Amino acid sequence: MTAAERVQYRKTIVVGAGPIGLTAALALKNIGLDVAVLESESEGRQRPGSRAIYLHNATLKFFEEISPGLGFQLGENGIIWPVKRTFFRGEEVYFRQYAPPTPGVLPHFTSLPQVEAERYIYQACLDAGIEFFWNTPVKDVKTRKNGVEIVTENGDIWKADYCIAADGARSVVRRSLGLQLEGPRTKDAFIVVDVKEDQHDPLPLERTFHYQHPAVDGRNVLFVPFAGGWRIDLQLLSEDDMEDFGGVDGVRKWLPKVMDPKYVDRVTWVSTYQFYQAVANSYTDEFARVVLAGEAAHLFAPFGARGMNSGVPDAVLAARAIGKATKAETPEEAMSYVRQAAEERRTAGLYNRDSAGIALEHIQGNSPYMNAKRETAAFLVPLVPTTMGRWLDEGPYGPKTGSPLVSTKY
């Protein structure tokens, strides 16, 4: 192959075929832009488990807009748990039952494993005729006034007018452009376990959160059902050694204390996390030719399910801004569209980081003030059940209302 043959051009390039890269590619294609996806791993790779299981209605709406039928497909293949319960040291402090979803309308949310959601989104990309280049790790990216140049590990050069960087938390694109994630790693550690449901004798579909579960020496435990299984999230105490609780052996010690012991033999994935709470200092480069999306742009603790749910609007709004930029009459006008979208999503990123931080503090914070607040709320539940129980129940989600400054907060 000659040097000239190793230079390829596409109008737009997406780096990374995780859920956000797939979404970006669909959104670009949907507005008629030529797009190629460069992905470092192979097609059919095993994706990590224990990640997103909860997609908001707003996310499903975006999918429906960029690929008609996809939002409904994700909705129909997930489950909608109708009940949530919260316990404080073994006593129920909150119960809420939701009406069943209205047929023919996108549900309020859907709960299915991220690997399955990715499968549906990838199939939609194939149906849309999007080009994929697997085993193609990107090594370096440079931007100029008139476009982007991407160099892959094997020395190939890809030129494009615009690029959406969805290459995840360790984003090579972000680093090549000199952009940085800013924010701390949380001190709290979590063991996240997925188990397969027993289809002959399933548990009721109830999302259940325990503050200070008595069976595990006062650690918090969250149970979330998803299509085909359960997510169990154990929140360690500051003095705990992660190795004692993580891994298959660690899980065998504590899981049977909080769940029917049969689930120990139904574990499908175990992960140990200390979450980052970080947002990139800018979502675009100096020439507004690359836009960061998803975990390339931000990392949040998962309380409130803000990661993929905010990565999807990052990708869709970046694609729409690029669409407008390609039709702009002047370079300045083009840049302004991209910069505006990047800034709007960064503002949303900061908001989501803070909200996930509030959720963490709500459930895990150990300041005397927060301890007293939780104790008081639990004590007052019999007197004012709705207000106090609801406040305790909101812990795993963080604040529900958006900042007035952010039009697309999810």
Ligand SMILES: Cc1cc2nc3c(=O)[nH]c(=O)nc-3n(C[C@H](O)[C@H](O)[C@H](O)COP(=O)(O)OP(=O)(O)OC[C@H]3O[C@@H](n4cnc5c(N)ncnc54)[C@H](O)[C@@H]3O)c2cc1C
């Ligand atoms: C325990 C847990 C629970 C979660 N729960 C939820 C939830 O319920 N709801 C929610 O919305 N979010 C949730 N999240 C967050 C969600 O999983 C992430 O936001 C999402 O996976 C980010 O997708 P992404 O496409 O940005 O990154 P990734 O999934 O990391 O994809 C990045 C892709 O880029 C590729 N890549 C990397 N480097 C290169 C390179 N140099 N060249 C080419 N390709 C490259 C990778 O191989 C990968 O395919 C959760 C996360 C965790 C850890």
